Structure formats: C-alpha cells, structure tokens
Amino acid sequence: xxxxxxxxxxxxxxxxxxxxxxxxxxxxxxxxxxxxxxxxxxxxxxxxxxxxxxxxxxxxxxxxxxxxxxxxxxxxxxxxxxxxxxxxxxxxxxxxxxxxxxxxxxxxxxxxxxxxxxxxxxxxxxxxxxxxxxxxxxxxxxxxxxxxxxxxxxxxxxxxxxxxxxxxxxxxxxxxxxxxxxxxxxxxxxxxxxxxxxxxxxxxxxxxxxxxxxxxxxxxxxxxxxxxxxxxxxxxxxxxxxxxxxxxxxxxxxxxxxxxxxxxxxxxxxxxxxxxxxxxxxxxxxxxxxxxxxxxxxxxxxxxxxxxxxxxxxxxxxxxxxxxxxxxxxxxxxxxxxxxxxxxxxxxxxxxxxxxxxxxxxxxxxxxxxxxxxxxxxxxxxxxxxxxxxxxxxxxxxxxxxxxxxxxxxxxxxxxxxxxxxxxxxxxxxxxxxxxxxxxxxxxxxxxxxxxxxxxxxxxxxxxxxxxxxxxxxxxxxxxxxxxxxxxxxxxxxxxxxxxxxxxxxxxxxxxxxxxxxxxxxxxxxx
Amino acid sequence: xxxxxxxxxxxxxxxxxxxxxxxxxxxxxxxxxxxxxxxxxxxxxxxxxxxxxxxxxxxxxxxxxxxxxxxxxxxxxxxxxxxxxxxxxxxxxxxxxxxxxxxxxxxxxxxxxxxxxxxxxxxxxxxxxxxxxxxxxxxxxxxxxxxxxxxxxxxxxxxxxxxxxxxxxxxxxxxxxxxxxxxxxxxxxxxxxxxxxxxxxxxxxxxxxxxxxxxxxxxxxxxxxxxxxxxxxxxxxxxxxxxxxxxxxxxxxxxxxxxxxxxxxxxxxxxxxxxxxxxxxxxxxxxxxxxxxxxxxxxxxxxxxxxxxxxxxxxxxxxxxxxxxxxxxxxxxxxxxxxxxxxxxxxxxxxxxxxxxxxxxxxxxxxxxxxxxxxxxxxxxxxxxxxxxxxxxxxxx
Numbered sequence: 001x002x003x004x005x006x007x008x009x010x011x012x013x014x015x016x017x018x019x020x021x022x023x024x025x026x027x028x029x030x031x032x033x034x035x036x037x038x039x040x041x042x043x044x045x046x047x048x049x050x051x052x053x054x055x056x057x058x059x060x061x062x063x064x065x066x067x068x069x070x071x072x073x074x075x076x077x078x079x080x081x082x083x084x085x086x087x088x089x090x091x092x093x094x095x096x097x098x099x100x101x102x103x104x105x106x107x108x109x110x111x112x113x114x115x116x117x118x119x120x121x122x123x124x125x126x127x128x129x130x131x132x133x134x135x136x137x138x139x140x141x142x143x144x145x146x147x148x149x150x151x152x153x154x155x156x157x158x159x160x161x162x163x164x165x166x167x168x169x170x171x172x173x174x175x176x177x178x179x180x181x182x183x184x185x186x187x188x189x190x191x192x193x194x195x196x197x198x199x200x201x202x203x204x205x206x207x208x209x210x211x212x213x214x215x216x217x218x219x220x221x222x223x224x225x226x227x228x229x230x231x232x233x234x235x236x237x238x239x240x241x242x243x244x245x246x247x248x249x250x251x252x253x254x255x256x257x258x259x260x261x262x263x264x265x266x267x268x269x270x271x272x273x274x275x276x277x278x279x280x281x282x283x284x285x286x287x288x289x290x291x292x293x294x295x296x297x298x299x300x301x302x303x304x305x306x307x308x309x310x311x312x313x314x315x316x317x318x319x320x321x322x323x324x325x326x327x328x329x330x331x332x333x334x335x336x337x338x339x340x341x342x343x344x345x346x347x348x349x350x351x352x353x354x355x356x357x358x359x360x361x362x363x364x365x366x367x368x369x370x371x372x373x374x375x376x377x378x379x380x381x382x383x384x385x386x387x388x389x390x391x392x393x394x395x396x397x398x399x400x401x402x403x404x405x406x407x408x409x410x411x412x413x414x415x416x417x418x419x420x421x422x423x424x425x426x427x428x429x430x431x432x433x434x435x436x437x438x439x440x441x442x443x444x445x446x447x448x449x450x451x452x453x454x455x456x457x458x459x460x461x462x463x464x465x466x467x468x469x470x471x472x473x474x475x476x477x478x479x480x481x482x483x484x485x486x487x488x489x490x491x492x493x494x495x496x497x498x499x500x501x502x503x504x505x506x507x508x509x510x511x512x513x514x515x516x517x518x519x520x521x522x523x524x525x526x527x
Numbered sequence: 528x529x530x531x532x533x534x535x536x537x538x539x540x541x542x543x544x545x546x547x548x549x550x551x552x553x554x555x556x557x558x559x560x561x562x563x564x565x566x567x568x569x570x571x572x573x574x575x576x577x578x579x580x581x582x583x584x585x586x587x588x589x590x591x592x593x594x595x596x597x598x599x600x601x602x603x604x605x606x607x608x609x610x611x612x613x614x615x616x617x618x619x620x621x622x623x624x625x626x627x628x629x630x631x632x633x634x635x636x637x638x639x640x641x642x643x644x645x646x647x648x649x650x651x652x653x654x655x656x657x658x659x660x661x662x663x664x665x666x667x668x669x670x671x672x673x674x675x676x677x678x679x680x681x682x683x684x685x686x687x688x689x690x691x692x693x694x695x696x697x698x699x700x701x702x703x704x705x706x707x708x709x710x711x712x713x714x715x716x717x718x719x720x721x722x723x724x725x726x727x728x729x730x731x732x733x734x735x736x737x738x739x740x741x742x743x744x745x746x747x748x749x750x751x752x753x754x755x756x757x758x759x760x761x762x763x764x765x766x767x768x769x770x771x772x773x774x775x776x777x778x779x780x781x782x783x784x785x786x787x788x789x790x791x792x793x794x795x796x797x798x799x800x801x802x803x804x805x806x807x808x809x810x811x812x813x814x815x816x817x818x819x820x821x822x823x824x825x826x827x828x829x830x831x832x833x834x835x836x837x838x839x840x841x842x843x844x845x846x847x848x849x850x851x852x853x854x855x856x857x858x859x860x861x862x863x864x865x866x867x868x869x870x871x872x873x874x875x876x877x878x879x880x881x882x883x884x885x886x887x888x889x890x891x892x893x894x895x896x897x898x899x900x901x902x903x904x905x906x907x908x909x910x911x912x913x914x915x916x917x918x919x920x921x922x923x924x
Binding site for chain 2: 021065066068069074079080081082084100103104132239352391392393397
C-alpha cells in the first residue's frame with residue numbers, strides 16, 4: 001500500500017492551499033474530498049442549464065497575494081476581476097452609491113451629507129492604517145501568551161513591538177475596533193444613516209450578531225483587510241466564480257505532484273500510540289500517511305474524525321464550546337434579463353457592482369431581531385451581485401445570474417428547517433428585492449435557495465457557519481479554535497488542522513492553509 | 528490645423544468619460560474611455576476589448592514585382608508567404624539596424640497591405656526603382672478595429688455570419704459584416720485570441736455599431752491605449768520610440784538596435800535573396816548579438832521591503848510606464864542595461880518590465896532595478912524572465 005507523506009482531509013480552498021505548499025516542498029500529498037468536486041464552499045455549479053451559480057461564497061478579496069504568486073495561480077486560470085461599486089437603495093426611493101472613482105463617490109456622499117463626505121476620507125485613511133496594523137498578524141502563527149517557549153516569546157515580543165510602533169492614536173482606534181459594535185464605531189464618524197447601515201453590514205457577515213452588538217466592529221475590519229494589488233478593501237470577482245479559485249489552486253497542487261481524490265469522504269483518522277498514521281475512508285478503505293491534516297471545521301476535525309478518548313477532556317470541552325451559529329443563507333437565481341431598481345432605473349454600470357439591501361441601521365438591526373428569536377428575517381439584509389455582468393461566461397449570452405447573500409437565516413430555526421420553510425425564506429428574499437425592483441420576480445427562470453442547514457449538508461460546515469466558526473473575539477488569534485492549540489498542531493501528534501476554523505479565519509483567504517503548511521514543513525512534514 | 532480624428536470618432540468621441548485622448552500618428556485615440564482603464568484592461572483577458580487602430584500607416588502594394596519589393600525591404604520571406612497569410616516583420620537599414628516593424632497581409636498573388644508605425648511611403652519608393660509595382664498610401668481610406676480577448680471569435684463569427692474556427696493565427700479572410708465588405712485578420716497586439724477588422728473608412732461607423740450590438744451580450748468593451756499598453760507588456764511585444772528607436776530617427780549610433788538584439792531573430796530570414804541589412808545581420812548572427820530584449824520580474828518581497836522601510840505598503844504603478852530605468856547586477860554596482868517599459872500585471876499579480884540587457888544574462892539571473900521610493904533612489908531585486916509573461920493557449924488554438 002502506498003504511504004503518503006501527508007493526507008489532507010477536505011478539498012476546500014484551504015485544504016488545497018496546504019496540499020499545494022506541501023507538494024511544492026516535494027512531499028507526496030493526497031487530498032481527499034467527500035464531494036464529487038473540489039472547492040468546499042468555493043464552488044461554481046451549473047444548477048440550471050447554461051447558468052453557473054457561485055453556490056456559496058461569491059466574491060474574492062481576502063485571498064492572500066503571496067499565495068497567488070507562490071502558486072502561480074494566474075497560470076492555472078485564476079483571473080480576479082474588479083467589482084467596483086455598491087448601490088444601496090433607500091426606502092424613500094433615493095439611493096446611496098459608492099463608485100470606483102473616488103471623486104465621484106465623494107460627490108455622491110456630499111449629496112447626503114457634506115460633513116460625511118469629508119469624514120469619509122479620514123475614515124478611509126484610518127481603516128487603511130488599521131488594516132496595515134493587522135496585516136502582519138494574518139501572516140503569523142499566533143503565539144501563546146501563557147507560554148514561555150522561545151518561539152512564543154519571540155512572537156509576543158514581535159507583536160508587542162509592532163503595536164507599540166503604531167502610536168497612541170492608532171492603537172486606541174484598534175482597541176475600539178476590537179471591542180465596539182460596528183454601529184457605535186461608525187457613529188463616531190458619520191451622520192448619514194444609510195451610509196452607516198451599509199458600512200455596518202460588513203460587520204455582521206457570517207456572525208450571529210446585529211450591527212449594534214459589540215464585537216461586530218472587528219468583523220468590519222476583517223472585511224477591510226482584503227487586498228488586491230496592494231490596495232486594501234478592494235473586492236473582486238473571480239472569472240468563472242469562486243469555484244475557479246479552487247480549481248486554480250487544485251491545478252497548481254497537481255502541477256507540484258499532489259494527488260486529489262474526489263468522492264472520497266473520510267470517516268476516521270487512524271491514531272496509534274497517540275500519533276496519526278492515516279485515515280479510514282467512508283467506503284472502509286484505509287490509507288496511511290506520515291501526517292494527516294484536517295481542513296474541516298474544528299467540530300468535525302476533533303469530535304467526528306477522532307474518538308474523544310484520543311484527546312484531552314478539557315480540549316474536547318473547549319471545542320464543544322466553539323460557536324458556529326450559522327446565520328447566512330444564499331439565494332441564487334437564473335434571470336431572463338436584469339432587474340431595474342426603482343432608485344436608479346434602467347440597466348447600467350450599477351449592475352456591474354453590488355447592490356446592498358441595507359437602507360437603514362434600524363432595518364438591519366430588525367433583520368437581526370427576527371433571527372434572535374429563531375425566525376429568518378422577514379426583510380433581510382442582502383448583498384446582491386450579478387456575476388454574469390462581470391464575467392459574461394456565467395450565463396448564456398444576454399441572460400444573467402444573480403447571487404444574493406442573505407442575512408439572517410438562523411441555523412436553529414424555530415421548529416427546524418423544512419422544505420416549506422426554505423421556500424418561505426426564498427419568498428421573503430425575492431419579495432424584498434421586488435419591493436426595490438418592481439417587476440424583478442417575472443424575470444426569474446430558476447431559483448436556488450440555500451439555508452444554513454443546506455450549507456452544512458452540502459459543504460459539511462457545522463451549523464452552516466461560512467467562516468467554519470464564528471469570527472467572534474473570543475474565537476480569534478490564539479483562541480482559534482481553542483486556547484493552546486492555535487498553532488495548527490493538535491493534541492494528537494502528526495495530526496494538523498488547516499481550515500478556516502484556525503487563525504486567521506474565514507473568507508477565501510487561504511492564509512490558514514498556508515500557515516498550516518509552513519508549520520508542518522517546519523515540523524519535518526511527515527517524511 | 529489641429530489633430531485629426533479617426534473614422535470611428537462619431538462613436539468613440541461620446542464614449543470618453545474623462546476626455547483622455549492620446550496622440551497617435553497625427554490622430555487622437557482614446558487613452559481610456561472610462562475614468563480608469565481597469566475594466567478595459569480586464570476585458571482583454573476576460574471577454575473582448577474593441578480598439579480603434581485606424582491611425583496605423585497602411586500601404587497597398589500591388590503589381591508583378593510587389594513581393595520582390597517587399598522582400599527587398601523587410602527581413603521575413605514574403606515570396607514564400609501564401610495568399611491569406613499575415614507576416615509580422617521588422618525592416619532595417621543597410622547596417623541591419625531596425626527602422627520599424629509592422630505587418631504584411633498577403634491579400635492576393637500581387638496584392639499586399641503593409642502596416643507601419645512610421646510613414647514608410649518614401650522608403651518603399653526608394654527601394655522600388657526598376658520594379659513593376661504600384662504603392663498606394665491607404666492610411667486615410669482604410670479604417671481598422673482590433674477585437675481582442677477570449678470572446679472575440681464568438682462575437683466576430685456571429686457578426687460575420689461565418690465560421691471563423693478555421694482561421695488560424697496570423698491568417699486573414701475576407702468577409703461581410705451586415706453587408707459591409709471587410710478583411711478579418713487573426714492578429715493583434717495583446718498576445719491573446721484576437722482579430723483585426725479592416726474596412727473602408729466610409730463604412731467605419733456602421734461596422735462599429737454592428738460589432739457593439741453583436742458583442743454586448745458577450746461583454747464587448749471599447750478600450751483605449753492605456754489598457755493595451757499593459758496587455759502588450761504581458762505579451763512581451765515591443766513598441767517603437769519606447770522600447771527601441773527607429774534607426775532613421777536615432778541621433779547617435781548607440782540609439783540603434785538590430786532585430787537580433789530585440790528578440791526578433793525569428794523574423795530574420797536566412798533563405799532569401801538580398802534584402803536591406805542582410806550582410807550586416809548575417810555577420811551579427813554569426814558573432815552573436817551583443818544585446819538581448821528580455822522580461823524582468825520585480826520580486827514582490829523586495830518591493831514590499833523597500834516600502835516597509837519608509838512605513839508604506841508597496842506602491843504599484845497604476846499605469847504602464849515607458850521611461851528608461853537602469854538595471855544593475857546583483858551587487859547593485861555595475862549597470863547591466865536598462866528597462867524601457869514596465870508595469871503591474873493585474874492578471875499575473877506581478878511587477879513586470881521589458882529590458883535591454885547584455886546577451887550573457889540568462890533567464891533566472893538576479894538583477895536589480897532602480898526604483899524611486901518616497902523621492903529616494905532604491906534598487907529592487909528582480910529576475911530575468913523569458914518573454915512573454917503571458918501566453919494563453921487560446922492565442923493560437
């Protein structure tokens with residue numbers, strides 16, 4: 001039987017990144033993916049003939065540029081296209097728009113508030129500094145603050161120096177971002193409600209929190225850290241959808257010699273004398289390897305792939321406490337033609353950017369209220385893009401696909417999710433869009449509604465949390481996924497974790513997968 | 528008299544959002560139609576970009592000795608070319624130094640269309656004594672658009688109502704688009720799948736409309752010179768007056784280059800009768816050219832480091848640059864050559880440059896490129912990279 005240097009469980013983008021880096025370092029690597037295709041939550045599927053849906057994740061900005069270069073992803077088909085504008089329709093028929101051109105955006109903002117138009121630049125400058133302040137952390141293995149090991153101390157020292165160098169003003173702002181609600185944080189800067197509502201929406205994505213919940217300001221920053229061509233906060237759309245990102249990484253991994261097997265779910269990690277020695281597939285086959293890496297979320301990695309007696313009881317308790325609470329759904333539509341929004345009638349460049357359904361802070365907070373008490377939002381927050389307007393290849397010529405990210409849809413819905421509830425949720429989404437774009441519903445050729453339960457069922461992400469674990473402060477950095485085990489190793493020797501449930505967390509970022517590979521190679525890499 | 532507008536101007540003029548125009552051979556063409564050229568650039572690699580390339584100089588060369596004349600002028604073998612073929616070729620003075628580069632389309636046994644960046648009528652006449660040939664300057668009467676990108680073939684097939692899948696790279700065919708007679712050549716300046724459409728100037732506007740209407744569901748995007756400049760660097764295609772100087776404009780010997788020094792050795796035929804520069808080029812080939820024209824990739828970590836030293840994130844050029852930049856050896860002390868074009872590739876996520884270096888510096892050699900970081904001269908680490916930077920299979924497929 002062939003023995004691999006490393007087996008990677010899960011062919012999501014992080015698992016593939018780990019595999020590619022290990023293979024690049026001349027390790028023999030096997031990736032095992034349960035589904036018929038790689039990608040995990042970054043997949044593009046032709047659900048309706050001729051229409052390609054970015055099933056779950058739909059935009060790219062957090063993908064680390066060093067990964068793009070190290071793995072030469074453009075050569076493997078990666079092409080990230082700019083997504084420049086955001087239009088927020090308001091309940092009174094007006095709108096707020098942010099365009100690719102800075103002057104145009106400022107003039108638009110001036111229409112709503114001359115004061116905010118000026119504050120906007122200063123705010124942008126601060127967030128630039130904040131993103132820069134956090135950037136080194138993204139590329140760093142979290143040191144354990146309770147440890148006196150030389151590596152940890154060196155890491156802490158480096159961090160301490162880094163934060164001291166920020167200076168008082170920026171350090172204070174960073175602490176505020178780490179502790180405040182996005183609504184409160186934005187209140188310090190702006191007076192225009194629709195502006196605050198739209199900006200605060202970045203702070204609630206993937207969390208079970210509302211814009212007025214403390215901790216959301218950090219998530220806002222997390223979404224600011226995306227970097228395209230050295231510019232922070234630049235969002236893009238991958239040609240071919242996010243599935244093309246996964247395919248490019250998979251192709252790079254293969255070019256380095258990695259083997260990728262689909263339809264190959266793993267049921268157990270084999271452990272002998274406290275050391276991982278291989279895996280058992282769902283079909284009963286056993287495969288052996290020097291090391292095993294799980295890119296699944298922490299719950300499945302530790303509570304499903306391992307027997308609990310193989311782990312310290314306290315660690316198991318920590319993992320059981322790790323919060324998922326999926327709160328997002330997705331509605332993907334095939335359209336006969338593009339909808340015209342009544343705030344900005346007609347078809348135009350606005351369709352090449354995002355539409356944010358976040359007309360006011362109260363609107364977004366009320367959407368959360370519904371979810372807090374176990375219901376999906378009757379009028380949800382939505383982030384809408386038309387992928388076919390950016391990459392015409394996503395739909396037949398002249399036709400379109402529409403990707404609607406929806407919050408909130410609680411995993412633990414009152415009475416549980418049923419087919420009827422799913423359709424009712426889908427109706428709430430399209431009816432809300434219809435209220436901003438009359439006539440929209442008649443253009444729908446096909447509708448795919450995805451609840452958190454569906455996300456869990458299809459991708460395996462526990463409770464359908466898109467970040468493989470909430471991006472809450474108590475679950476970040478050296479606490480992700482559990483105190484003492486944030487450095488990609490696990491209590492089982494030769495068993496590593498590499499998914500978004502580890503530092504620095506979710507989004508199509510690949511940073512967890514890369515850092516895990518670095519750690520593994522430092523440890524000797526199974527060979 | 529002010530600068531001229533091209534036959535497509537009735538359509539391209541109103542598209543210009545920022546009134547950003549660039550001079551080209553006495554005409555104005557769009558630098559970018561939108562305020563930023565980003566989307567126009569991405570259209571080249573993602574869907575299809577439509578460029579107005581009418582300012583090119585164009586000459587119709589006909590007659591019994593037409594091929595003989597062209598063979599005498601250019602370095603490639605025109606006599607061997609078949610009807611329907613397009614040749615990319617440089618041409619040289621008697622010392623084998625490059626005058627210009629362009630294309631020759633073989634429209635018929637005795638009919639050729641030559642394009643050039645500089646006026647070439649006088650040079651053709653000077654070389655035609657005793658030959659039975661007619662040379663017409665059709666620069667103003669022939670308009671041209673270039674449709675470049677992965678969707679270009681699909682769009683043109685629909686517009687021309689004919690199968691273009693058999694039209695190979697650097698071949699041409701005549702066709703009709705909505706009844707308008709055109710020549711379609713599978714050529715371009717982007718290193719991608721792409722075509723150029725040649726039309727009588729009087730039919731330019733209806734041709735433009737037909738292409739835009741057909742192409743809109745496929746994402747056709749009018750694009751300007753800024754976008755083209757990034758794409759041509761990715762494709763490793765050189766530009767006259769930027770990457771080299773015409774030997775007819777050079778003021779000193781050192782400003783001249785031979786095709787062998789410009790990476791165009793493959794265009795210098797070894798199997799044809801006497802042509803301008805032949806003896807010099809043969810001799811240069813034997814002894815080996817002193818210079819090479821090559822790619823450079825600036826190392827990201829080095830760039831990041833240089834900016835981090837002053838507390839900034841790396842600043843990337845937002846447009847392709849075209850200035851001369853010194854290239855040094857890895858010690859940073861000895862100058863090895865100079866880069867003449869460069870920029871950031873949004874597709875490849877690489878900082879690339881086109882450079883003239885001594886022939887001995889093989890691909891992979893570490894060099895240093897001069898860079899100004901916050902008003903101070905620095906040197907970024909870079910590596911010699913073979914051209915092109917980007918060469919998709921679809922270009923020839």
